[in-house]
Amino acid sequence: MSQATTRSLERRLRQMRSRLLVRSWDYRQRRHARGVWFRLRRVLADASEAYTIPRDEAERLMAEGHRADPVGCELEPRKLLLFASAERVARIGSARPLAVRLGAELLAAECLALVPFDTAQGTGRSPSE
Amino acid sequence: MDPTGAGPYTAVVAFRDRLVATIRAARPVLEPRGVLVVGSEVPNLLEPGAAATLVVSQDLDVGVPVAIHGAVKQRLGQLHGFEPSPDEPSVWTPRSPELLELNFVGMDPAQDPAEAYVLEDDRLPLMVFGPLSLVAPGPEIDIEGTRVPLPRPAGLFLEKLVTDRTGEKGERDLLVALGLLSVAGPGDLDEIDETYRRLRPELRHALRSNLTILSLLGPRAGMPDPRPRRADVAALLRRLEAGDPDRS
Numbered sequence: 093m094s095q096a097t098t099r100s101l102e103r104r105l106r107q108m109r110s111r112l113l114v115r116s117w118d119y120r121q122r123r124h125a126r127g128v129w130f131r132l133r134r135v136l137a138d139a140s141e142a143y144t145i146p147r148d149e150a151e152r153l154m155a156e157g158h159r160a161d162p163v164g165c166e167l168e169p170r171k172l173l174l175f176a177s178a179e180r181v182a183r184i185g186s187a188r189p190l191a192v193r194l195g196a197e198l199l200a201a202e203c204l205a206l207v208p209f210d211t212a213q214g215t216g217r218s219p220s221e
Numbered sequence: 222m223d224p225t226g227a228g229p230y231t232a233v234v235a236f237r238d239r240l241v242a243t244i245r246a247a248r249p250v251l252e253p254r255g256v257l258v259v260g261s262e263v264p265n266l267l268e269p270g271a272a273a274t275l276v277v278s279q280d281l282d283v284g285v286p287v288a289i290h291g292a293v294k295q296r297l298g299q300l301h302g303f304e305p306s307p308d309e310p311s312v313w314t315p316r317s318p319e320l321l322e323l324n325f326v327g328m329d330p331a332q333d334p335a336e337a338y339v340l341e342d343d344r345l346p347l348m349v350f351g352p353l354s355l356v357a358p359g360p361e362i363d364i365e366g367t368r369v370p371l372p373r374p375a376g377l378f379l380e381k382l383v384t385d386r387t388g389e390k391g392e393r394d395l396l397v398a399l400g401l402l403s404v405a406g407p408g409d410l411d412e413i414d415e416t417y418r419r420l421r422p423e424l425r426h427a428l429r430s431n432l433t434i435l436s437l438l439g440p441r442a443g444m445p446d447p448r449p450r451r452a453d454v455a456a457l458l459r460r461l462e463a464g465d466p467d468r469s
Binding site: 098100101102104105108109111112115116119122130133134136137138140191192193194209 | 308309310311335337338339341346348385422423426427429430432433434436437438439451452454455456458459
């Protein structure tokens with residue numbers, strides 16, 4: 093075995109250890125700004141469907157008692173992320189379905205209505221791809 | 222578009238043929254007790270009849286416990302279908318396009334899951350990956366006369382989710398974890414839960430973080446579509462978080 097090939101394994105080991113150091117750093121900062129992406133993904137992971145909705149509809153949902161998830165206040169510009177049942181979201185005529193992933197459309201939306209898995213009944217809309 | 226004009230079914234059959242031929246050709250190094258097939262091919266092999274419809278990969282990962290490294294090394298001379306890669310010492314490349322690469326990785330059950338080290342050797346040096354310490358021997362299946370030792374799905378699932386990976390390879394590995402979740406039974410989920418609770422907080426967080434990434438991935442050619450399994454991923458996240466004091 094040449095020295096060059098052993099060096100390639102050692103290089104991979106160094107790269108791996110560097111990534112682990114970064115991961116540890118991320119972990120220590122998980123409750124600070126750096127952890128916001130995990131928190132956003134965690135909220136979205138509970139959503140079977142996502143819709144962009146107008147501001148007035150989001151405010152109506154809040155007036156009905158739907159609580160905005162705090163992670164929306166950690167983003168700039170701020171977002172309103174609200175969980176609501178599939179039946180309730182189906183009554184928002186202007187709601188536009190989005191694919192549940194960290195895509196440009198979802199990140200650009202100011203107000204999101206999210207349908208949790210346990211109440212998802214289907215709204216007759218398909219997330220855009 | 223497939224330039225050969227072959228459809229998806231033909232592509233799956235051709236891939237399964239390569240996988241089976243590779244397993245047959247790799248038999249000498251799969252025989253020592255303790256060696257496990259540990260990579261992306263495991264979900265394929267756990268399908269009924271090893272149908273190999275889930276994940277398309279170009280290598281077969283052979284997990285070598287460091288305690289039997291010598292026994293595996295002795296058998297390298299019997300690998301007539303492969304030759305050592307000049308670039309990567311733990312990879313053996315196929316002499317024929319009908320075979321997949323072999324990628325040898327080291328396993329050390331006593332190792333910290335967050336660490337790695339190089340097992341120096343003149344012929345078969347190994348990168349010993351800490352996350353593979355979570356992997357335990359599982360079912361042995363017979364592929365056309367060759368005994369194939371597989372890991373328990375729970376351990377390999379956890380290994381895929383605590384291993385720090387980036388980019389395209391990282392996302393594909395998460396989809397391998399999804400393939401394992403799709404073949405996991407209630408007992409496997411219990412084992413995932415039990416092992417998760419023994420991990421230290423940083424690794425538990427890494428695992429949950431990777432589950433959220435998996436939940437938001439789009440479909441990829443040749444890989445399981447994560448979208449129909451999002452509810453399963455969400456349920457697993459909730460299960461793991463239940464009673465976890467460090468779930469933020």
